[in-house]
Amino acid sequence: MNMHSSSDISEAYIALGANLGDREKTLMEAIACLEEHADITVVRCSNLYETDPVGYLDQPCFVNMVVAVRTALHPESLLSLMLEIELRLGRERLIRFGPRTVDLDLLWIEGREVDTTLLTLPHPRMFERAFVLVPLADIVPEEEASGLYASLHEALDQIEGKEGVRFWKTCTWHGASALSGN
Numbered sequence: 001m002n003m004h005s006s007s008d009i010s011e012a013y014i015a016l017g018a019n020l021g022d023r024e025k026t027l028m029e030a031i032a033c034l035e036e037h038a039d040i041t042v043v044r045c046s047n048l049y050e051t052d053p054v055g056y057l058d059q060p061c062f063v064n065m066v067v068a069v070r071t072a073l074h075p076e077s078l079l080s081l082m083l084e085i086e087l088r089l090g091r092e093r094l095i096r097f098g099p100r101t102v103d104l105d106l107l108w109i110e111g112r113e114v115d116t117t118l119l120t121l122p123h124p125r126m127f128e129r130a131f132v133l134v135p136l137a138d139i140v141p142e143e144e145a146s147g148l149y150a151s152l153h154e155a156l157d158q159i160e161g162k163e164g165v166r167f168w169k170t171c172t173w174h175g176a177s178a179l180s181g182n
């Protein structure tokens, strides 16, 4: 039995990044893993951007994107699923801000502010990062009630480093069947 009523469902934004291996394939696999979960529906995907590394410079360019999901999961459960997906896809934590097969960051959940040792929402560095804001702007609707649209565009107007974020490809995500070939 589904224990969640539709009023428990909120929209969440998740940033994805990869700079090792087949970056696009890994990002599509990460989206498939999210969608596989019974309580998550991926509703929008940004374009894919190739981005210069920020923070730790001696590493390959990243591919970054953002997805919007609708979910009945609590924020902490969503985060632990995201960490599990990173591990499943081969992520190792070696250098802070360093190279990674895949990274999933929980950016924003409508109406939720969290500040615990495991989770901070909104993500504390999201408004400083062009590699997050540019793809996020692809998929946040202007009528977004929470004010995210306004905050994001205000930050985007002022932020430096947008030239390090280059459109690469449109997203080819068309549901899990697209990956399995079914």
Ligand SMILES: Nc1ncnc2c1ncn2[C@@H]1O[C@H](COP(=O)(O)OP(=O)(O)OP(=O)(O)O)[C@@H](O)[C@H]1O
Residues within 6 Å of the ligand: 079, 083, 093, 096, 097, 098, 103, 104, 105, 106, 107, 117, 118, 119, 120, 121, 122, 123, 124, 125
């Ligand atoms: N909003 C959030 N999204 C993802 N992780 C978060 C968030 N808030 C707190 N964390 C915590 O941060 C820890 C480290 O995350 P991670 O290794 O992905 O950091 P990072 O990618 O190196 O740096 P950054 O967080 O700046 O992207 C996670 O284990 C998680 O508990």
Ligand SMILES: Nc1nc2c(c(=O)[nH]1)N=C(CO)CN2
Residues within 6 Å of the ligand: 016, 017, 018, 051, 052, 053, 054, 055, 056, 062, 064, 096, 097, 098, 103, 131
């Ligand atoms: N361009 C880019 N740079 C980064 C990224 C990322 O996803 N893209 N992630 C980091 C770790 O949080 C550190 N630096």
